[in-house]
Amino acid sequence: MVHVRELSKVYRVHQRPPGLVPAFKSIFHRAYRNVPAVQSLSFDIGPGERVGFLGPNGAGKTTTLKMLAGLLHPTSGSALVNGFVPRERSVGLLKSITLVMGQKQQLLWDLPPAETFALNRAIYEVPPAQFQDTVRELSELLELGELVNQPTRQLSLGERMKCELAAALLHRPKVLFLDEPTIGLDVAMQLTVREFVRRYNERYGATVLLTSHYMEDVRALCPRVVVIDKGRLLFDGAIEELVKSVKPNKRIVLKLSRPVDGADAARFGEVMEHEPSRIELDVRPDQLQAAVAGALASLPIADLVVEDPPLEDALRELFRRSRTDGADSR
Amino acid sequence: MRRLLAIYPTLLRVGFASALAYRAELLVWMLTTNLPLINLALWSAVAREAPVHGYGTPEFVAYYLSTQVVRLVTSAWVVWEMTTDVRQGVMAMRLLRPVHPLLDYSAENLAAVPLRAMLALPIAVILVVLESAHLSHDPFTWACVPLLIAGGWAMTFLVMSIVGTLAFFVESAGSVFELWLGLYAVFSGYMVPLAFFPHWLRVVADVLPFRLLLGVQVQAMLGQLSHADIARAFALQALWIAGLFVAVRLLWNAGVRRYAAYGG
Numbered sequence: 001m002v003h004v005r006e007l008s009k010v011y012r013v014h015q016r017p018p019g020l021v022p023a024f025k026s027i028f029h030r031a032y033r034n035v036p037a038v039q040s041l042s043f044d045i046g047p048g049e050r051v052g053f054l055g056p057n058g059a060g061k062t063t064t065l066k067m068l069a070g071l072l073h074p075t076s077g078s079a080l081v082n083g084f085v086p087r088e089r090s091v092g093l094l095k096s097i098t099l100v101m102g103q104k105q106q107l108l109w110d111l112p113p114a115e116t117f118a119l120n121r122a123i124y125e126v127p128p129a130q131f132q133d134t135v136r137e138l139s140e141l142l143e144l145g146e147l148v149n150q151p152t153r154q155l156s157l158g159e160r161m162k163c164e165l166a167a168a169l170l171h172r173p174k175v176l177f178l179d180e181p182t183i184g185l186d187v188a189m190q191l192t193v194r195e196f197v198r199r200y201n202e203r204y205g206a207t208v209l210l211t212s213h214y215m216e217d218v219r220a221l222c223p224r225v226v227v228i229d230k231g232r233l234l235f236d237g238a239i240e241e242l243v244k245s246v247k248p249n250k251r252i253v254l255k256l257s258r259p260v261d262g263a264d265a266a267r268f269g270e271v272m273e274h275e276p277s278r279i280e281l282d283v284r285p286d287q288l289q290a291a292v293a294g295a296l297a298s299l300p301i302a303d304l305v306v307e308d309p310p311l312e313d314a315l316r317e318l319f320r321r322s323r324t325d326g327a328d329s330r
Numbered sequence: 331m332r333r334l335l336a337i338y339p340t341l342l343r344v345g346f347a348s349a350l351a352y353r354a355e356l357l358v359w360m361l362t363t364n365l366p367l368i369n370l371a372l373w374s375a376v377a378r379e380a381p382v383h384g385y386g387t388p389e390f391v392a393y394y395l396s397t398q399v400v401r402l403v404t405s406a407w408v409v410w411e412m413t414t415d416v417r418q419g420v421m422a423m424r425l426l427r428p429v430h431p432l433l434d435y436s437a438e439n440l441a442a443v444p445l446r447a448m449l450a451l452p453i454a455v456i457l458v459v460l461e462s463a464h465l466s467h468d469p470f471t472w473a474c475v476p477l478l479i480a481g482g483w484a485m486t487f488l489v490m491s492i493v494g495t496l497a498f499f500v501e502s503a504g505s506v507f508e509l510w511l512g513l514y515a516v517f518s519g520y521m522v523p524l525a526f527f528p529h530w531l532r533v534v535a536d537v538l539p540f541r542l543l544l545g546v547q548v549q550a551m552l553g554q555l556s557h558a559d560i561a562r563a564f565a566l567q568a569l570w571i572a573g574l575f576v577a578v579r580l581l582w583n584a585g586v587r588r589y590a591a592y593g594g
Contacts, residue, residue, distance in 0.1 A: 071422050073587050089586075094428035106423045108344070110351035115344055122340030123429045125333070151351075 002045040007077035009038040037063040039231040050208040052222035060231035069099040098173040102183035113163035124171035138166040158189035247309040252281040255303035345441025370394035392464035395457040402450040404482040406439040412494025466553030481567035488574035498585030519545035
């Protein structure tokens with residue numbers, strides 16, 4: 001559904017130091033610097049897959065999404081989305097995709113969302129019966145109710161995002177590019193959006209490529225992640241594989257019936273967190289069995305859970321290694 | 331084309347709803363677009379002493395009220411909308427839709443024309459009541475006036491679109507339009523009737539496009555154009571529209587390739 005081969009994008013950025021003299025100089029001589037935002041990126045996404053697209057700020061995620069949506073022309077390489085070349089921006093491509101950006105909106109600011117829905121119905125040529133069905137369905141899923149009849153400017157951020165999602169999906173796109181769709185939303189609203197994306201994916205078999213700084217979004221929605229940094233691919237695979245390969249150690253989470261000294265717990269692994277009633281230990285896989293047995297035997301344990309380290313930790317480690325490798329190779 | 335015909339009425343309807351939502355801004359803009367009325371006061375005072383180039387007070391009243399009406403209904407604002415949209419990254423959302431953004435802008439701008447015409451109506455009524463003697467009495471000419479106005483609007487929109495498209499290339503596209511507006515004020519007859527110009531400057535004004543945006547419509551309303559003049563004005567408008575259309579298409583295609591879609 002999405003095929004990316006050696007995709008690169010280099011921005012030509014105007015450089016001007018602060019101050020009056022440089023400002024004056026820049027009138028006659030403009031200095032530019034080439035900034036590689038995406039470098040030789042390749043990956044494939046099959047129909048119906050939900051993939052998390054991760055990386056730190058400035059990694060090239062949004063640039064990649066914009067190239068896949070046909071907004072930016074790649075400097076080199078190629079991409080194919082639902083059989084279309086994005087940079088050609090054909091009607092076929094634009095009708096089969098949607099790009100939701102958490103910080104941008106397509107809703108008409110001074111008109112109710114219902115007007116944007118009507119506009120999109122015409123632009124995307126959605127048959128009237130399908131339009132009615134989809135609006136009803138999306139309204140139920142997102143609990144829109146009377147929100148669609150209030151001017152957009154009077155809606156809260158969360159309400160706007162729900163209407164934004166509905167507007168973006170009215171034409172039933174086959175590919176969803178979601179760029180920080182939950183940014184700024186409260187926890188309940190994040191959950192609503194997450195659940196909605198999952199149900200849309202399951203109902204229509206749509207392909208989802210999601211960027212989010214909320215790892216909970218990614219963990220809940222995406223069995224697979226593509227991780228990039230400085231425009232380069234760092235990892236492509238299942239979340240569990242990522243965690244296992246970068247952070248192979250296990251976490252033992254202990255709930256205690258009474259407080260214990262940190263040194264007592266440290267005998268079984270590295271103490272990552274220590275609260276009066278809870279301790280989290282980092283343990284090598286080959287020492288797991290002994291650590292669990294030892295802790296159960298000597299600590300006042302009310303509950304014990306063994307889990308993988310958080311995705312955040314794995315990513316942090318991956319980015320650290322990538323930057324260290326980059327520095328080494330220079 | 332069939333697709334366009336199916337989509338455009340909805341674009342116009344939503345554009346009209348937007349224009350209604352922004353009616354206060356529109357009214358303020360119309361009240362501040364009062365240069366012809368200021369000119370009218372100045373020239374009427376001058377003409378009280380003696381007619382200027384054959385224009386007495388009644389002729390000036392007819393001229394500047396006509397100018398005001400034509401200006402109000404041939405205006406567009408797409409250049410400011412486009413430059414803002416490019417700078418703030420909003421253009422990205424427009425480019426994502428399977429409809430050309432310029433088509434979208436044209437519907438938004440065109441949809442406001444009825445509202446503008448409605449607000450210009452009192453001026454037109456005053457014009458007819460006060461100075462009907464100085465207006466054309468030829469039905470054919472009056473039948474042509476709306477078409478000349480439509481041509482003038484289309485030219486204005488296309489020129490604005492070209493300048494707006496420059497925002498893909500340069501940061502100060504808006505100021506390029508200020509230059510255009512300066513020339514427009516002089517060579518369209520907006521400031522003073524072109525009849526006041528020396529012969530050589532009238533020749534220059536004839537070659538430039540500005541007269542086709544406002545001057546010919548006003549002259550037609552005042553009965554100063556023969557049928558042949560009107561036919562010539564239509565032909566020139568058609569040529570300019572075709573040329574501007576090609577130019578905006580080429581510039582747009584080049585601009586979209588350069589577009590960096592900054593801003594999130």
